Amino acid sequence: MKRILTNLRISNMRMRNLSILVSGFAAAAMLSSCGAGGDNQGLEYAPNMYHSVAYEPYTQIVDEDAGRWLTSIEYPDGHAEFYNSNNLNPFHMNMREIPANTVARNKNGWLPYRFGKDSLAFAAAVKSPLDSTAQIIAEGKVLFDAYCEHCHGPKGAGDGKVGAGIDNPDAPGQKKGNYNGVPDYKSAALKDITEGHIFHVITYGKNLMWPHGSQISPEDRWKIAKYVKTLQK
Ligand code: HEC
Numbered sequence: 001m002k003r004i005l006t007n008l009r010i011s012n013m014r015m016r017n018l019s020i021l022v023s024g025f026a027a028a029a030m031l032s033s034c035g036a037g038g039d040n041q042g043l044e045y046a047p048n049m050y051h052s053v054a055y056e057p058y059t060q061i062v063d064e065d066a067g068r069w070l071t072s073i074e075y076p077d078g079h080a081e082f083y084n085s086n087n088l089n090p091f092h093m094n095m096r097e098i099p100a101n102t103v104a105r106n107k108n109g110w111l112p113y114r115f116g117k118d119s120l121a122f123a124a125a126v127k128s129p130l131d132s133t134a135q136i137i138a139e140g141k142v143l144f145d146a147y148c149e150h151c152h153g154p155k156g157a158g159d160g161k162v163g164a165g166i167d168n169p170d171a172p173g174q175k176k177g178n179y180n181g182v183p184d185y186k187s188a189a190l191k192d193i194t195e196g197h198i199f200h201v202i203t204y205g206k207n208l209m210w211p212h213g214s215q216i217s218p219e220d221r222w223k224i225a226k227y228v229k230t231l232q233k
Helices: 003-034 136-149 195-204 218-232
Strands: none
Touching: 136 218, 195 218
């Protein structure tokens, strides 16, 4: 009986020692992973979940041997699992800096319109980049009806509803809310204006007409200009 009891006590002590040992290891692992700072992420669990194999602009790993210990994939240029920077760019950068004085083009490759508001005379000489196809003129009509017709009228005669105003209930026979001075596109002053001129006026507005440059894309402005020319015939 006494012997059994002693045996039990010993195995109890062994168990306790084992658990002290295990929790000691766990604590050590946790503490060592706390040593993160700067570029050191500390000890990572399942690191290939954090490190992208693809090129990433901001998480750039230039050490070709990083992650060698778990590489299961053969990369043709011999680097290890985590390496994700770009050998062709300066400083192994994944994202290149834009060269100085670069000008952004839009999705059609067009440069921004650079004439200022006061340059109507120069702008008038600019040729439309679009061809006069039936399709483009039809698209111009849809846009004109949405953006211009309410002032300029369906045929561009300056008789849109906004221009005319509404009957004034307080003063019978008179109008109110009318937007004066909307011209007729066929008037002597306007019948020969160019598409470049119309584009410029849509972009910046003119006197009582407000600018539309921020609402209508350059492509659409040229389409409208083409349609306005057809209204003048
Ligand atoms: C809020 C009413 C209004 C809207 C909307 C409007 N316009 Fe005008 N537009 C005017 C007025 C008013 C004038 C006369 C400006 C002036 O005093 O010279 C004018 C003038 C013009 C001229 C003559 C410019 C010149 O050199 O004399 C053109 C071309 C023109 N508009 C085209 C358009 C087109 C195209 C649209 C649609 C994208 C449009 N407008 C939208 C009111 C408007």
